[in-house]
Each structure stands twice: as C-alpha cells, then as structure tokens.
Amino acid sequence: MVLSIDNLSKNLSKIKKLYDEKGAEIVLKKVAHFVTKIFRQPAEKKTLLKLDILNQSLDKGRLTQDIERLLLLGLFRHSNEIKRDIRSLPSGVTIKIMNRAIKILNNEFEVYGGLSLKFNKEPFSWRCDPLSDFVWTSECPSINVLGKKPSGIDIKNVWEIARFHFLSSLAYAYILSGEERFVSCAIEKVESWIDENQFLQGPHWTRAMEASIRLINWCFYLPLLDIFKLSDSSFIHKLVNSFLEHLFYIKENLEISPSHTGNHYLADLVGLLMGRLIFPSTQWAIQNAEFAEKELEAEVEKQFKESGINFEGSLSYHRLSSEICLIGVAIIKKSCRYVSPAILQRLRQTASFTKFYCDLCDNCPIIGDNDSGVFVKFFDGQELNRHQYLKFLFDCILEDKYDPLTWEEFLSAIHFVKPSLPSCPVRKNPKDCSNTQIEVKEFNGLIIARHKNEGLFFNALCASGGHTHNDKLSVFPIIENRSLFLDRGSFSYTGFIEKRHEDRSSASHNGPVINGWEQNAIWKDDVFFIGGDTRCGNLVESLGDVISITGWHVGYRRYGSDIKIFRRVVWKIKKRTMRITDWIEATKEHQVFHFSWRFLINPDLVSFLDDKTLVLGGLGQKIYFENMDGLTFVLGESVYCPTYQVEAPCPMLTGSCMSRAGEKINFQLSY
Secondary structure (H helix, E strand, O other): OOOOHHHHEEEEHHHHHHHHHHOOOHHHHHHHHHHHHHHHHHHHHHHHHHHHHHHHHOOOHHHHHHHHHHHHHHOOOOHHHHHHHHOOOHHHHHHHHHHHHHHOOOOOOOOOOOEEEEOOOOOOOOOOOOOOOOOOOOOOHHHHHHHHOOOOOOOOOHHHHHHHOHEEEEEEEHHHHOOOOHHHHHHHHHHHHHHHOOOOOOOOOOOHHHHHHHHHHHHHOOOHHHHHHHHOOOHHHHHHHHHHHHHHHHHHHHOOOOOOOOOOHHHHHHHHHHHHOOOOOHHHHHHHHHHHHHHHHHHHHHHHHOOOOOOOOOHHHHHHHHHHHHHHHHHHHHOOOOHHHHHHHHHHHHHHHHHHHHHOOOOOOOOOOOOOOOOOOOOOOOOOOHHHHHHHHHHHHHHHHOOOOOOOHHHHOOOOOOOOOOOOOOOOOHHHHOOOEEEEEOOOOOEEEOOOOOEEEEEOOOOOOOOOOOOOOOOEEEEEOEEEEOOOOOOOOOOOOHHHHHHHHHHHHHOOOEEEOOOOOOOOOOOOOOOOOOOOOEEEEOOOOOEEEEEEHHHHHHOOOOOEEEEEEEEOOOOOOEEEEEEEEOOOOOEEEEEEEEEEOOOEEEEEEOOEEEEOOOOOOOEEEOOOOOOOOOEEEEEEEEEEOEEEEEEEEEEEEEOOOOOOOEEEEEO
C-alpha cells in the first residue's frame, strides 16, 4: 500500500489538533499505530496460515462434540426450560412474534427498532443493501471494502442483518408453533452466510465487533431451534469451522488503539469469553477467555465512570456497553469463574445511574450518537430509546433478582434464570412508582433532577469521543414522564456524510449557539472524530423546593481566548416553573454576539404559538414556554431520528437576537 503525499497532508491538521489536546506522547503512539497499519498490516496469506496451524493443532472430533453439546443443552439454561417459559407468553405477545417471524421467512427484516428492510431481488445476498440494491465487493483483503462505495450507502444496513438478531423471532415462533419452516429458515440463513462470506472476504469480515455479535446471537438462539436434531452433519461441520473462524478473527483483530478503547473492544472481549463455553475442551479458547477476563475488568473501570455513566457521551452507547458487560458477567459466572469485585462494584454504580434516568421518562432523551444498537436481541423493539428493561437486566445478572414486571423483562430473563410471570400484562407507568422526594444528581456533567413524574436533564457532559455531539448545555424538561424537547438524533454514520455532520452540529441541539460557531471542531473528512474544545463545568444548588443548575463550556475559545458560554436553569417545583437563562462572558464587555436557538418539540404534543409564547398540550394540561425579553419566536417544521436511518417530522421553535457580553437572555417554562 502506498502512503501518498496527499494523505499525509490531509492528516497534518489532525495530528496538530491531537498534539494540542493530548501531547506529544499520544501523537507518537498514534503515528506508530498508523504506520504499522499501513506498512505492516498482516497479509491475508499470513493470517490464513496462522489459522491453518491452529486447525492442525486442534482435535476436530472434540470441537464437534463441544458444538453438539451446546446445541443440545443451550447456553446458560437448558433449552427445554427456556421453551417452557416461552410457551407461557400471552396471545397478544405471541401474535406479534409470529407476524414478525413470518416476515423474516419472506426476507423482510426490521432493524434499528423501526426500519423495515425487504429483499426483493433473488437470490438473497448478504452483501446486498436492500435500501439501495448496492452490492458490497467480496474482494480481499476485506480491510479495503469500506472505502469502495458510493455516497448514500451505509454499511450498517448489511451489518445489522448479519448480526442475526432476527434469530430470536424465528426461535420463539418455532417454539410457539412447532412449525419446522422457522428452523429451516434459520439453517438456510446461517449456512448461506457461511458459504457467501468466506473467511476474510467481504464486508462482514471488517470489524471484530460484528463477528462477536453474530457469534453471541448464534449461541443464544440456535440451541432453541433444535438445530442439532433438524440439520445434517455437513451443516454441523460448517458451524464448527465458522465458530472457530469467528473466535480466531476476533483474537487477531482486537479493536484497540494506543489512545483509546470503546464499546467495540468490550464486544471483542465478550466474544472471546464466549469461546470457553463454545469449546470448553480447547486450551486455545480457554486461554483467550482468561485474557479477556483480565482485560474486561480493566475496561469496565476505564469505560464507566465512578458515577456509573459510560465515557462515550451517549446514553444509547451507555445502554449498548452495559448490555455487553452484563453478558460478559453472565458468561464468567456460567464458566464457574470468579467475577472480580471491581467489575461488580463498577457495574452496580452503572446500574444505579441507569435506574435513576430510566425511572424518569418513557423515552429517555437522545444524548450523543444513537445507532439503535443492541448486543443480544431479547424482544422486538429492544433497539428503541426505552431503556427500562436494562434496569431489570442489571438486577437479574448482578443480583440474581428476577421478578419481571413486563413481558420485555420476562424475555430478557429467560436465558439466565427461571423468572416468575409478570404481575401485569403491560408495562407499569413510571409515574405510578416515582419517588416523591426532590432529587438531583450529577453524573460527570450530566445533571438529572426529578420530582414525582417531572424532571430535567441538563447536559454539561465532559465528553469528546467519537460518539459525542455538539450538544453541550442542551436541556430536556420532563412533564408527566414525557420529554417536551427532542434531540435530532443520528440518521447515518457513513452513508450520508453531510447529514452526519449536521446531526452532530451545535445548531441541531437546543443549547445556545453563538455566531453560528461549532462547540467542538467537526472534521469534514472524519465521521467520528470531534474535537475536545468544549471543556464543561457545572454548579448544582438545591434549597428546599428550588433547584438551580448552572453549566458552562469554553468551546468557543477557538474564536476568542476569553469567551465562556453559560446556561442556568432554575426549577421552582412548587411554582411549577423552569427558567432558562443564557449569557456569555468575555473580557470585552461591549462585544456583541449573535445568539440563536432551536428547540425541537415532541411531536406527540399539540403545539402552537400564541403571540410570543409556545403553548403545548396533550398531557392533560397546558404548558407554556415564553421568552421573557421580548424576542420573536418562529414555529416551523423540522425532523428528528427516533431510531437510526429513520426520520420523522416534528415542530421546531427558533429564535435569535444580538446580545452583549454579560447580558442575560431568559426563557420560562410554566406548567
């Protein structure tokens, strides 16, 4: 591979930025890592040779016995026990499962929790994007595949289907109906994936995380489909080889760099942990699992803060990383290994944070990136921005508490324990169990205040990773367990680059925007990098029934070294008001700045402008949002992304004004 002068020039600004933020040591490490990838990338032949050497050292008969045992008995609980639990589902739940499974038989998949992907072309291909009919190349080496696509094509579409989350619907439908067509479909899909995606070839051998998710979901659901009884020896042979290839690929392609790790590396480690349950007779798999145990302990403490929040600046990735780590703990327990107290302590802190934000609203605010990702598919709609089941999963796996309140929680538990039947057929309304006390907590810059079924999310997160947005100082008032304002969300990562940059921009969030500037620098040639300019701070004060939250950031100092932007929210609970005050501090007191705001309004609410006041209805009361300084509001239309690759219309309130440094601009929410 030739390293061109153009490529070097293109990265000079990136290297300088990294030096300014992280120092010389990290820059040297990153450059060494980059050069290694360019010049010393292991050749495909070398990788295949290593796999061949491993294969020769293993007893294929014992590997086959291991797989047969897994397929007969199941992963955590015996398959027959899980089947009995599935058959106790009520008709309302089973009808939805059957309808979804029948669609899968016709090559129609629902991904991201809300996007239907239908394959109309024959034959079905794992490399074809059903949204565009674009076919990804199978040429080698697969590391080059991602760069060979036209604009508007997102590789996540084919990745998402190849994660095999749909196996849960096929397995449940087979158990409920006894119809072997669902098993035949599962076998055909797994076998065709293996045949079409030869090792190291094509888009499905480009990320170890994707291999790990696919492997995990195979292990969860193939035993429930009676694969061993209803398939032949040739399929079992292919399955043994593919399981081994997946584990080998993960080990050889761990997603770790000198400067950071993230959710991908967590997924890689849990995939290696699973190797001990897949091939318990194989020392190679056991050694990989031992390595993964040690690494997982370090990564849990690194990636989850002491407050419990994940470091990536995204609630959706907090959910995904939590799921991954919980499955890892379940695997360690099943392997009769000692779970580190450090892992348990940090994940209990994570559980506490998760419960605090989940108890407040039906749909948690979208903060940072949201690709609607889940690790293991337990139930339909799991990808949506409702994280309540995650609270139960923490209790189930960490504390051996398994009294589900909903059928979603029931389906999450059946793989690990024998849960009791839910006490009610529908999800309990959060307002029925809200804490009557006034509570306000700070989680590394994310401040959450709550009282009964009302609350506030205030984003002063100190995050600058690949999944954060320019959303600092955004606020989300909650009334009747429902967020009044929305975040734009994430439509696509790699398919629509301009839309990706727009989704992350300051103007797409409801924090104050100054002179149209970006809080963090967004690099147009990098869909994940975002600068670390917006170092944030906050002050939380609580006195009686009044909560005052002040946040600030210095992201605009690229344009003036003395500029500091502030937002304060004063919530008077008894008076039922929230006052938002924005201002800027700068050395030149008479300096004038252009302020602008965009508030995306929850489309479930009825909204209209009455003079200069936004009126919201639909919650059994009227809610008023007004500017206290006589500014003109405009109510128009915009879009947001409730799930990845799905856009929906919503109202948008906009306003702007000129203001001097030190002058305060006030808005008030009354309900």
